[in-house]
Amino acid sequence: MSPVRHLWKPVATVLAAVGLAVAPSAAPLAGAADDVELAVQPPGGGTPDLTLVHALPGGMNLWHMPLAEVGGAFAAPQLATTLASGGFSYAASRTLAGDFGDITGSDDGTADQVVWHAQPDDAVILWAVPGAADRAPRLWATLRGGGWSWRDSTPVAGDVNADGWDDLVVLHRNGPGTNIWVFLSDGTRLAETPSEVTYNPYLAFGTVRAAIADVSGDGYGEIVLFRPDPSSGGVQTVVAWKQAGSFAGAATGVWVIGTASGGGWSYAGSRQLIGTVRPGGTPSIIHLHAQGANPGILVWEQPLVPAPGAPGPAVLAGAPEVWQDLRSGGWSWTGSRQVLADTNADGLDDLVSVHDQGAAGGELVWRHVSTGAGLLAPQVIADLRTGGWSFGASREDVAVPRPAALG
Numbered sequence: 001m002s003p004v005r006h007l008w009k010p011v012a013t014v015l016a017a018v019g020l021a022v023a024p025s026a027a028p029l030a031g032a033a034d035d036v037e038l039a040v041q042p043p044g045g046g047t048p049d050l051t052l053v054h055a056l057p058g059g060m061n062l063w064h065m066p067l068a069e070v071g072g073a074f075a076a077p078q079l080a081t082t083l084a085s086g087g088f089s090y091a092a093s094r095t096l097a098g099d100f101g102d103i104t105g106s107d108d109g110t111a112d113q114v115v116w117h118a119q120p121d122d123a124v125i126l127w128a129v130p131g132a133a134d135r136a137p138r139l140w141a142t143l144r145g146g147g148w149s150w151r152d153s154t155p156v157a158g159d160v161n162a163d164g165w166d167d168l169v170v171l172h173r174n175g176p177g178t179n180i181w182v183f184l185s186d187g188t189r190l191a192e193t194p195s196e197v198t199y200n201p202y203l204a205f206g207t208v209r210a211a212i213a214d215v216s217g218d219g220y221g222e223i224v225l226f227r228p229d230p231s232s233g234g235v236q237t238v239v240a241w242k243q244a245g246s247f248a249g250a251a252t253g254v255w256v257i258g259t260a261s262g263g264g265w266s267y268a269g270s271r272q273l274i275g276t277v278r279p280g281g282t283p284s285i286i287h288l289h290a291q292g293a294n295p296g297i298l299v300w301e302q303p304l305v306p307a308p309g310a311p312g313p314a315v316l317a318g319a320p321e322v323w324q325d326l327r328s329g330g331w332s333w334t335g336s337r338q339v340l341a342d343t344n345a346d347g348l349d350d351l352v353s354v355h356d357q358g359a360a361g362g363e364l365v366w367r368h369v370s371t372g373a374g375l376l377a378p379q380v381i382a383d384l385r386t387g388g389w390s391f392g393a394s395r396e397d398v399a400v401p402r403p404a405a406l407g
Ligand SMILES: [Ca+2]
Pocket: 098, 099, 100, 101, 102, 103, 107, 108, 109, 110, 111, 112, 130, 131
């Protein structure tokens, strides 16, 4: 028995008390999809959906898992589609979740997935898998020539123009620096050709991590980049921000809004998320930090604080503080991945961890509910220890579908 399960076993009691039974070990085979049908509709608009992508010998399975506690099917994995022909490859693709449009007539308010796929010559093709009943993949873009390279590109999803539809931002190596491109959604699909947002000579491709979040509070998502602090090796946060409030026009500024350094802070030994874990709507950075000789994790919260008059997005990163100590209990920094999502509809993003169960096999999905000032003890929300799930052969992303009320 894995130490993770052993030490956290009392959690099942807690879950039962709030009506969230730990899922039975009846997960359908991650490697065999044919007898799985979805009895449950995808979650409605405005509620988060975790997407899981699992490698197959000749392709991949795309799953989704409603992360809203209300509305049914909470944390039950549901097969979206199997991409097992046509040359799809798990290793030669990256998959992102988002609500990129009402791609079909029936997928209002559903999370879609896009597949950023390599060609043998390193060109890129972009596929979309709609979120509702018709999940046949759509070819949206072929990026051949012009210097496009799958290896030298990193796609990130988020809404950069405040229309509620997720767009696709792509970081691309350009010499010592990075180009940032955006494929805007028109409500039914992403643009076939991107517009260049910015070239920055100081953002070295391959060392930056990117996310989309509205840090300035105007509804437009900024491109938030984390990179090694040049003087300390800690974590520096940079925002690429468009003064015009639009990604269709004027030049973009790039602003350093804060660092986490000293005291053992390490960019290489940490990973970052961004989300609204505190009341008030301004997002925070969540750092998952490795612990040297200890395999566990410290979860740090670094608030972004509105700074009227400050340049650029007028927000600065405050002092990080520990929100959860996961140095015991079997937690592993290398054996886990995290996303942020509001699992209990209180308006605050919660931490969600997918944890490798090691030799015992499979993985467990946990949530760490935000209180606005910290995280509650982790609870198991999905038990994927059977059914063929493999931490090392899968990846996750999260999307919040656009509420239908937006029209
Ligand atoms: Ca959709």
